[in-house]
Amino acid sequence: MKSSPRVVVVGAGFGGLAATRALKGANVRVLVIDKQNHHLFQPLLYQVATAALSPADIAWPIRRILRRQQNAEVLMAEVTGIDPLNKRVLLGDRSEEYDYLVLASGATHSYFGHDEWAPYAPGLKEIVDATHIRRRILMAFECAEAVNDAVHRQKFLTFVVVGGGPTGVEMAGTMSELARKALAADFRHIDLSTARVILLEAGSRLLSSFPESLSEYVRQALADLGVDVQTGVAVTGCDAEGVDTAAGRIDAATVIWAAGVEASPVARWLDVPADRAGRVAVAEDLSVPGLDGVYIVGDAALYRHGTEKPLPGVAPVAKQQGAYVGAIIASRVSGEPKPAPFRYKDSGQLATIGRRAAVVDFGRLRFTGWFAWWLWGIVHIYFLISVRSRLLVAIQWLWSYLTFDRGARLITPDRPPAAKPGASSDHA
Amino acid sequence: MKSSPRVVVVGAGFGGLAATRALKGANVRVLVIDKQNHHLFQPLLYQVATAALSPADIAWPIRRILRRQQNAEVLMAEVTGIDPLNKRVLLGDRSEEYDYLVLASGATHSYFGHDEWAPYAPGLKEIVDATHIRRRILMAFECAEAVNDAVHRQKFLTFVVVGGGPTGVEMAGTMSELARKALAADFRHIDLSTARVILLEAGSRLLSSFPESLSEYVRQALADLGVDVQTGVAVTGCDAEGVDTAAGRIDAATVIWAAGVEASPVARWLDVPADRAGRVAVAEDLSVPGLDGVYIVGDAALYRHGTEKPLPGVAPVAKQQGAYVGAIIASRVSGEPKPAPFRYKDSGQLATIGRRAAVVDFGRLRFTGWFAWWLWGIVHIYFLISVRSRLLVAIQWLWSYLTFDRGARLITPDRPPAAKPGASSDHA
Numbered sequence: 001m002k003s004s005p006r007v008v009v010v011g012a013g014f015g016g017l018a019a020t021r022a023l024k025g026a027n028v029r030v031l032v033i034d035k036q037n038h039h040l041f042q043p044l045l046y047q048v049a050t051a052a053l054s055p056a057d058i059a060w061p062i063r064r065i066l067r068r069q070q071n072a073e074v075l076m077a078e079v080t081g082i083d084p085l086n087k088r089v090l091l092g093d094r095s096e097e098y099d100y101l102v103l104a105s106g107a108t109h110s111y112f113g114h115d116e117w118a119p120y121a122p123g124l125k126e127i128v129d130a131t132h133i134r135r136r137i138l139m140a141f142e143c144a145e146a147v148n149d150a151v152h153r154q155k156f157l158t159f160v161v162v163g164g165g166p167t168g169v170e171m172a173g174t175m176s177e178l179a180r181k182a183l184a185a186d187f188r189h190i191d192l193s194t195a196r197v198i199l200l201e202a203g204s205r206l207l208s209s210f211p212e213s214l215s216e217y218v219r220q221a222l223a224d225l226g227v228d229v230q231t232g233v234a235v236t237g238c239d240a241e242g243v244d245t246a247a248g249r250i251d252a253a254t255v256i257w258a259a260g261v262e263a264s265p266v267a268r269w270l271d272v273p274a275d276r277a278g279r280v281a282v283a284e285d286l287s288v289p290g291l292d293g294v295y296i297v298g299d300a301a302l303y304r305h306g307t308e309k310p311l312p313g314v315a316p317v318a319k320q321q322g323a324y325v326g327a328i329i330a331s332r333v334s335g336e337p338k339p340a341p342f343r344y345k346d347s348g349q350l351a352t353i354g355r356r357a358a359v360v361d362f363g364r365l366r367f368t369g370w371f372a373w374w375l376w377g378i379v380h381i382y383f384l385i386s387v388r389s390r391l392l393v394a395i396q397w398l399w400s401y402l403t404f405d406r407g408a409r410l411i412t413p414d415r416p417p418a419a420k421p422g423a424s425s426d427h428a
Numbered sequence: 429m430k431s432s433p434r435v436v437v438v439g440a441g442f443g444g445l446a447a448t449r450a451l452k453g454a455n456v457r458v459l460v461i462d463k464q465n466h467h468l469f470q471p472l473l474y475q476v477a478t479a480a481l482s483p484a485d486i487a488w489p490i491r492r493i494l495r496r497q498q499n500a501e502v503l504m505a506e507v508t509g510i511d512p513l514n515k516r517v518l519l520g521d522r523s524e525e526y527d528y529l530v531l532a533s534g535a536t537h538s539y540f541g542h543d544e545w546a547p548y549a550p551g552l553k554e555i556v557d558a559t560h561i562r563r564r565i566l567m568a569f570e571c572a573e574a575v576n577d578a579v580h581r582q583k584f585l586t587f588v589v590v591g592g593g594p595t596g597v598e599m600a601g602t603m604s605e606l607a608r609k610a611l612a613a614d615f616r617h618i619d620l621s622t623a624r625v626i627l628l629e630a631g632s633r634l635l636s637s638f639p640e641s642l643s644e645y646v647r648q649a650l651a652d653l654g655v656d657v658q659t660g661v662a663v664t665g666c667d668a669e670g671v672d673t674a675a676g677r678i679d680a681a682t683v684i685w686a687a688g689v690e691a692s693p694v695a696r697w698l699d700v701p702a703d704r705a706g707r708v709a710v711a712e713d714l715s716v717p718g719l720d721g722v723y724i725v726g727d728a729a730l731y732r733h734g735t736e737k738p739l740p741g742v743a744p745v746a747k748q749q750g751a752y753v754g755a756i757i758a759s760r761v762s763g764e765p766k767p768a769p770f771r772y773k774d775s776g777q778l779a780t781i782g783r784r785a786a787v788v789d790f791g792r793l794r795f796t797g798w799f800a801w802w803l804w805g806i807v808h809i810y811f812l813i814s815v816r817s818r819l820l821v822a823i824q825w826l827w828s829y830l831t832f833d834r835g836a837r838l839i840t841p842d843r844p845p846a847a848k849p850g851a852s853s854d855h856a
Contacts (some may be wrong), residue, residue: 035840036839037570037837037839038837038838038839052483054482054483054484054836055482055836055838055840056482056835056836056837056838057482059838060554060837061614061837061838063611063614064614064833064837067613067614073616073617074614075573075574076570076574076839077574103673127838127840128840128841131757131840138465142465142504145503146503146504146505183491185495186489186491186492186495186502187491188501189501243686245657256523264642308742388824388827388833389835391823392820392823392824392835395816395819395823396816396820399816405492405816407484407816407820408482408483408484408815409465409466409484409488409489409492410465410466410483410484410489410555411464411465411504412483412555412559413556
């Protein structure tokens with residue numbers, strides 16, 4: 001008797017999980033491979049970076065999520081390549097065979113060819129990035145409190161966010177609130193009304209995927225929070241002391257990178273062409289032309305409806321593509337007719353700026369202000385996994401709302417004192 | 429006009445915070461120095477290491493705690509020495525003057541002269557230790573699931589806890605529950621009933637500070653949870669593959685050190701003698717004989733009532749000593765008569781083993797079992813700082829109790845990928 005076909009899903013983000021779940025009833029064996037042990041709710045990662053939430057509030061063990069799906073198993077491992085000829089996923093010194101392969105490995109931040117900026121302008125993709133950024137933001141205030149000369153102090157109290165997309169807007173708004181509200185009473189020597197948060201966007205407006213009227217609202221809401229919004233200003237350099245821009249130098253001890261993303265190296269793994277952002281063009285069923293049984297979903301897929309712009313790298317696209325590919329594979333295995341081509345159903349977009357300020361774009365319906373803000377909160381709590389996380393996040397948001405406080409203001413070093421570099425005995 | 433006397437408090441643990449708070453109404457300027465930005469509720473740190481709670485649930489910014497105490501300020505810095513002659517605390521390339529000095533810098537884990545064991549057997553003192561241990565425990569299960577040969581697998585499924593004090597008992601009980609209850613359904617290839625948790629204690633019984641009858645209960649309760657308790661077994665070596673003991677070799681990928689503590693280097697800072705555990709003998713008012721205005725409280729102080737055993741390094745001792753020294757300094761500043769010598773009021777001790785199993789020793793009143801366990805939980809929630817933390821911890825404990833689940837099962841690396849060693853631009 002032939003055993004059931006094997007589906008390997010690389011990446012347990014929104015796309016990979018949706019694909020796996022869509023295969024729940026199918027006669028397949030699913031192997032989910034991820035280099036992390038957890039699925040991360042990335043849209044709220046900036047709240048970890050700004051000390052509002054704890055990592056475990058927005059991340060869940062992949063094994064736990066798939067516990068009851070008996071045809072799925074999970075492997076924590078890092079993909080190093082793919083051998084499409086022999087249908088194997090390479091994982092360093094081992095490999096796993098597949099009949100169907102779903103690549104849902106997402107994207108990481110991109111410095112547009114300037115990787116040397118990375119240490120000075122960290123980006124936000126994984127939990128460890130968020131706790132690292134949290135440490136740098138909070139340390140800047142500690143350093144400002146400790147130094148005596150005004151020039152150094154102002155450098156520590158200047159925060160630059162590069163990139164005016166949703167992450168950049170949310171980071172800038174939250175950081176300004178952090179400085180002006182949450183921390184203001186805790187320091188004795190510095191006046192936090194002198195803290196500057198500067199949001200740099202190379203394009204002509206913020207949140208370019210939203211209608212122009214909403215971009216204007218966002219700019220005004222950020223200005224009301226004290227954020228210095230500069231559009232049309234490209235960054236030309238980053239170092240430990242600040243950034244160089246087309247409009248001049250900004251001295252700042254803390255720079256956050258929210259400017260660009262680059263697909264995970266699926267193109268290199270498959271040895272196929274990619275666009276400038278590293279995405280691989282997929283067919284109308286999201287398969288990779290010329291490779292049998294290989295699909296790409298989410299941020300690493302380049303897909304457009306007809307002559308429209310390619311679909312953006314957002315959670316709803318990844319989820320719908322994942323579910324679609326799961327269904328395609330299920331129908332191929334059971335011999336049912338092939339479903340219609342993938343079609344993205346856009347149900348709108350939301351972004352928050354700060355306390356009682358957000359934008360919601362449901363196509364014809366658009367909201368701003370406190371109603372949009374509540375809607376944003378409710379939608380995000382709804383999308384969290386498990387009742388436990390919903391309770392924890394709701395309580396912490398309510399707490400922050402009532403007290404202006406941040407509950408997770410921890411500065412933790414990257415490495416425990418005992419585990420010195422080179423002396424590590426980690427199993428991994 | 430002469431300004432108010434300056435009190436420098438080193439360490440914002442239980443002792444340092446109590447001293448600071450006791451100085452609230454006094455005509456002094458208090459400077460609290462800590463190398464961390466947060467006060468940590470150490471008694472629950474093992475719950476972070478075993479994925480039950482998040483770090484921010486049991487740690488609070490020192491600045492936030494002291495926000496309303498206008499005569500106190502906080503400096504995040506590491507003490508490198510003390511100059512008692514000129515009354516200055518040295519902080520690397522800067523220093524702070526004091527009129528009164530309260531040393532409340534606590535203790536760290538000690539390997540009894542075998543610091544080379546540290547990378548293989550991490551101890552539990554700070555948040556970063558807890559997240560590091562959490563990662564190693566969870567990674568061991570991942571590795572066991574991924575390997576194919578039985579010998580390696582068993583090594584990954586063997587966990588050794590060294591030291592049968594409260595931390596060791598709590599770690600061992602919780603780890604056994606983690607393996608047998610929380611994780612059992614999440615793996616497809618390993619049988620977690622074969623996981624072994626071994627608790628090694630060099631002395632003749634567990635929890636030696638408790639009455640002997642309670643030690644016997646604890647041993648039985650741990651055995652019921654599947655923990656292999658070995659008393660009278662000293663560790664003679666630790667390496668990446670396991671531990672050597674007087675009773676033979678144990679192959680284990682994960683070893684947790686809960687065996688001994690060593691005072692922070694107050695003796696070296698002050699250039700005074702210390703006992704074997706690094707503690708400095710203090711006078712009956714907790715001052716250091718021969719040094720004007722210098723006090724030691726908590727784990728670094730060696731203090732005994734008459735000919736009794738020295739007071740143990742536990743939170744209630746540190747709190748009472750801190751409050752006492754705060755009062756002593758306040759009375760010296762205001763010219764009031766000196767209070768009576770310090771006298772520790774022992775209000776009992778509690779320790780938990782696992783679900784519905786704990787021991788409480790209130791002197792004549794002793795409890796075990798579910799009542800002790802509920803009492804333990806209520807007392808610990810009561811001692812947390814802020815309503816927010818109490819709510820979050822209560823919800824997570826209730827959740828774990830009802831579902832047998834652990835909410836914070838995150839494996840996070842020590843260092844973000846972008847911030848490579850040597851390329852860091854941290855402000856600190």
